[in-house]
Amino acid sequence: MEFRTDLSYTKSHEWVKLEEDTATIGITDYAQDALGDLVFVNLPEEGDEVEAEAVFADVESVKAVSDIYSPVTGVVSEVNEELLDSPEMINESAYDAWFIRVDNVTDHTEFMTAEEYEAYVENEQE
């Protein structure tokens, strides 16, 4: 299981890279592993507003669909459309397979460091 130290993490298993008021968001390596082979991802559109702790996307495996929660409030500036054709990228490298970039970030949920998130995940597994 990989935990990258340059990223922030949420309790609902998203990772965030926040640079000034722009955030790049994806799901964690732990999340992709728990969800299993992903077959599709529903993404928002550019210009959509996202809100911290609200659903902004969902990911599909063969027999399940799971909501993905936004760690930040802001406006979607870019969407990783590659994931639409190749959802396996999320399973292969969760931290490179970003979902969206958000500009004008005004608020965010509580973040964890890599270390804290690792402990949180271990705790959750028990």
Add this chain to the structure above:
Amino acid sequence: MGTYVPNTLPQQQDMLKEMGLSSMEDLFAHIPEEVKYQGPLDLPEGRSEMEVLAEMEDIAGKNRVFRSIFRGAGAYHHYIPAMVGHVLSNETLQTAYTPYQAEISQGVLQSIFEYQTGICELTGMDVSNASVYDGATAAAEALAMCRERKRNKALVSAAVQPGVLETIRTYCFGSGMELAVIPEKDGLTDLDALASMIDEETACVYLQHPNYYGRLEDAARAGEIIHETKAKYILGVNPLSLGILKTPAEYGADVAVGDGQPLGLPLAFGGPYLGFMASTDAMKRKLPGRIVGQTMDAEGKRGYVLTLQAREQHIRREKASSNICSNQALCALAVGVYLAAMGPEGLAEAARQCTAKAHYFAEKLEEIGFTVEQGEFFHEFVTSSAKPAADILAALEEAGILGGLPLDEHRILWCCTEMNSRKDMDEAVSILKEVV
């Protein structure tokens, strides 16, 4: 009483005894007494197969089966190749459940995959689902799949089959989708009205081609108007007409729907029929219902599975865009057999004969004094006459002929197919000559 329970009474007693029970009642002891039904059900006694068959034949005998049919309006009398009935009577294909256990359901899955291919070939669209209940629900589901957050309005032409429009109304009442009807003008959808009604909140527009009156719409122009506002274009089509007519894809449709009944299903008092739904590749994940896809097994052998299931109700539950579970698999099988039996040339021939016969009959009716409403049509057309439609149809009925559908007191919607021989048409004309 008739029964399909194989266990004999002594066997049933033994089974109860092995479980430490003494009677059937013990199995239901936990049901509260207040809700238990007392006494025998208010039903007749069961009967033997021979008696039941005789009784059902008796009931069927109370219907009148017309030897000559000039009525369509959404249900069409076509030739059904012998092979269709033969395949459908196969007990395995008939009694199988939905193919959830793919390893032992390859036959059913493959037949659906072939059906999907056939629908794509007919409509020119990229993707087809495994079918829905009928043409009307297919249209209603198509509207729902075009709905977007900022687009909640649907426009539907007045020149569509009434049952389709009514079904759409019901589905929109449920979902809260706003619905407006585009008026008709001279038997066609009023495209000027469409242009003035459509706006940025319009999710989709539904037209039927050929329309309810059999007329060919300016479906290309409609597509241009619709796409100017980025709304989705849903075209309802008669699949048999696609043997020769331009495809929904050629008209720029985003979704094509229709009733598959003309392709090998009997009239059967309205059902079971089948609704087909096909879309562009871009909209494939919005299609409701089952879809079969091709894949490989563990040894690299080609096989088929139900796929894109995360769209469906059993996974998305209240977030699913449709609740549909069943398709009309056996009807889809009939369509698959029909298309393969007819082939491209047979289907085109059936479509050409429909057109030729309808035009022949219209011409003959015109000769004896009917007014035929003008414009290009496929295999249905509307006449008006001074004589009430009821009298005209009664005269035909007396001779064992089902005439067209009365639209109002003087207008009749007629239909001809490859089933109407010249002899039958000439006979009908000679009767009508006397009453018109």
Add this chain to the structure above:
Amino acid sequence: MLIYEKSRQGRGSSLLPACDVPDHPLPEKDLRAEAPGLPQVSEVDLSRHYTELAHKAHGVNDGFYPLGSCTMKYNPRINEKTAALPGFTGVHPLQPESTVQGCLQVLKETGEALSAITGMEAFTFQPAAGAHGEFTGLLLIMAYHQANGQTQRTKIIVPDSAHGTNPASAVMAGMSVINVDSDESGCVDVAKLRELCESEEGQEIAGLMLTNPNTAGLFDPNILEITRIIHDCGGQVYYDGANLNAVMGIARPADMGFDCVHLNLHKTFSTPHGGGGPGAGPVGCRAHLAPFLPGKTVEEKDGVLTLAKPAQSLGEMKDFYGNFLVAVKALTYIKTLGAEGILSASQNAVLNANYMMAKLRDLYDIAFDTKVCMHEFVMDLSRLLKETGVSAMDIAKGLLDHGIHPPTMYFPLTVHEALMVEPTETESRETLDWAIGVLRDLHQLAHTDPEALHQAPVTTPVRRLDEVGAARHPVLRYTREEA
């Protein structure tokens, strides 16, 4: 091989006579550019192709089919024969009423029989399937509340064990869903339900959807109290008839306090499933809901049957009168069985389920274990999975190698490694004993050679299929290879 791959240019059958009237070409602009790429095959190709497909499928005639909640009982052949009578198949849906008296009689008699079995006063046959019936029933409830000025009643209570169609139907009917948890016994938590209905939210409740017996095969002992609680807060109670096969002649939904029901003719009334349809989901209701029914209902006046639209009808659920031929089959079945036979069908369905459960209980854990179940029971394989690594899926796939269609897997969602077994009444004790033996052997195999079960099935036309690949990169139709 696909029928499309068997196609050869120029092959075909001669099905239509030459046209006996002059050709009437339509304008070029209305014609398609290219003929559709349909198969060109001979009749013998067709005959063999579909025989081959049938060999790669599994019907009720092929063997035991204990698929829980689907009621895969035997489909009598006489039903097929009556439904194929030309007097039924050759009737146009828009013929004059005087010429369709037989069809109307079928609808009337079937409705009356279903009324006798359920206690409901009126039926519509328009709904084409169970899910369509649910949607209809919920619209009926909405229409009723709206007519009574209770437009705020838009919330429907659905138990967590419900079939996925329940919440999906509710949303289509414009309702929002309130999930209620089951209690430890797998039944509705009455205390929680009462709390909800007596709260302020009670005024917004349109009703409750329930299957009884429920998806775990248990008859809810508090059913009268449950329906009373809903009625007391002004709601209506909807009966999902998926499990009616357990209680025909034993308990009627109307007497349990339900206001409307949908029935699955393709489950309870022996009409075939057709590989996924056509079924039929007629909806019945008590008198107070009848004015809102969709479509047209049959009435009798001076010995003549007519079709009439109910006064405040909610509209049309589909075109015409539903899957009519399916109703013909169901009526044939009901006439064959009669009052005694219908009761006996339910009794034996419950007997067979209990017999199997009793003979498997020592090896397999039974979810919500009660002394007796109804027509089906749920095995929970969590312990087996933990002990051997063999899942419910593995056992299911192992059954395939023995010619048994597996039970329903992973449903209800409230049980983790669920296998839901519904033997139905049309299986003999010999078949049950044999299937019990196979399930016991597989349980043992799970301990001795789990890998064999991970690899199963090995005797089927294909092995386990790559569903992930199918969904990631969908191939949904055949495309001719370019030469």
